[in-house]
Amino acid sequence: MKQLIELTINNRVYEVPVSPKDLLADVIRDKVRLTGTKKGCGQGDCGACTVLIDGEPVLSCLTLAIACQEKKIDTIEGLVAEDGQLHPIQQAYVDHGAVQCGFCTPGMILTSKALLDRNPKPSEEEIKRGISGNICRCTGYKKIVEAIFAAGETISTAGVK
């Protein structure tokens, strides 16, 4: 039994037919066709499917799409400015070589954003704690931590959100 619902993703309203059982990760990827959001373990352990809902990091593989009506959903695609300019966090990941295979990167960046929104100048320990729900199978954590640290500096000096 499908029904039409409205989802607000990256400030754009999408009308999508969903069943109650449809997971947000599948709807974002297969129906809205935003494939930046990845599906990894499907059990909430790896963090690859992380999206922001009302600014907070959420596992879209354990979230029902139908429960997300009237909420503000942000995916990795929404971080890039309209002119194509990367968000300071994305730029920091590029500058620090924090992207290897790239599969964990969208979730990792969105988790980084939620962390920096709450705490723009986190310590190394706070960064490690903040991203502990995002697993990088290439194990490039050191550069990721450095990138988040640098992005925090850029954001707090420039006042970018």
Place this chain on the structure above:
Amino acid sequence: MYLNNFEYFAPKTPGEALDLVGRMGNKAKVLAGGTDLIIMMKEKMIQPEYLIDINNVKEFKGISYEPGKGAVIGAATKISELEYSPVIRDKYFALHQAAGELGSVQVRTMATIGGNSCHASPAAETPTPLVAFGAKVVISSVSGDRELPLEEFILGNRKNALGEGELLTQFILPEPAPKSASRYWYIGLRDAMEIDAVNMAVNIVLENDGRTVKELTLVMGSVSPRPLVSVEVPGILVGKEFNSELVEKAAQAAAGEAKPISDIRASAEYRREVTAVLARRLLQAAFDAAREV
């Protein structure tokens, strides 16, 4: 990894929610955070016909505190809200610690205090300190509310005291005693995103001299099917001046009371060893903190 078909309901008021829970009974499951429920559905451990999403009922959410009376926490309150709540940190520190160590930041954003107790995993984080604080739960249905100590609500591994048509709606925490402090910690295989091998909470009240133990509760998690409240540790320390000899005796007593199993995360022998380690550390830390109050 797909879910069965079900009908979805998102009530907006407590009345609507309780009416749905009452009418659908065992054919329905309540969706709070979903971090356990959706996984169980994916694994086909359960296949409910109806899901009742209680996240839009604002009366089921939030933390209120009244000085002298204590705190009331809505069952659908997110773990991250407990983690960041100044009142929880100031008055119920062990709960603040447990909330901050549960899962990952994503899981804490989604999961709820009510779900953590209803799911009743022996390794759950928040029931341990909540039992140490003497928390009660409010169980609601269309015919009214009843209260139960959380210790009696959790019956065993994934078993709780909810009857058909009942919903867990609130936690009631008593006001902490003067000259009291609480501490929580855990030991697991890794630091983050782990399932505890052993967790523990201590809530201690001192006499005005700052040395004599007036009241003490020590609760162990993951060493029994349900939160295990130590009987022997208060017997050793209450009424006595706190000292390292008694702490050592108490730590050994706690390890003796633990009824751990061997599983993928740790052997029973290891769990018993670290029960003593946690007890020693937490008794000392809670005592030191209570002296400062």
